[in-house]
Amino acid sequence: DESTGTIGKRFASIDVENIEENRRLYRQLLFTADKSLADSIGGVILFHETFYHKADDGTPFVKILKDLGIAPGIKVDKGVVPLAGFNGEGTTQGLDGLSERCAEYKKGGATFAKWRCVLKISDNTPSEVAMRENANVLARYASICQQNGLV
Incomplete structure (x- = not known):
């Protein structure tokens, strides 16, 4: 995962506003794009904001990761x-x-x-x-x- 500041720089380079909903959508894309994600990634360190986000269907990102076999972690x-x-x-x-x-x-x-x-x-x-x-x-x-x- 990325901090709000880091993701803001990434968004600025493509003219996307750095607001919570855009960050949620970006992370949703990353976590749901390919079921084989767990073949290469064993764990994801989430920021506080991301830890509580949900996909469009209401599924928490933490559950999506666990269902893929990816350990959800947290920056503390x-x-x-x-x-x-x-x-x-x-x-x-x-x-x-x-x-x-x-x-x-x-x-x-x-x-x-x-x-x-x-x-x-x-x-x-x-x-x-x-x-x-x-x-x-x-x-x-x-x-x-x-x-x-x-x-």
């Missing part, structure tokens, strides 16, 4: 933010409320979750602090997801 992080005091390095936010979000997504049919951490690579980075912070965040994310039945 809230983005990278600067790591205070560490030039250009960051950490990922989104642990607050993660357990509740994971429980909701599991109930809705998600089987796995995605979390992104970014380490700046240069002659002087990543710093020890950035590596430890990101490792800690990843460990907490993994623990919370597993407690809620997501891998």
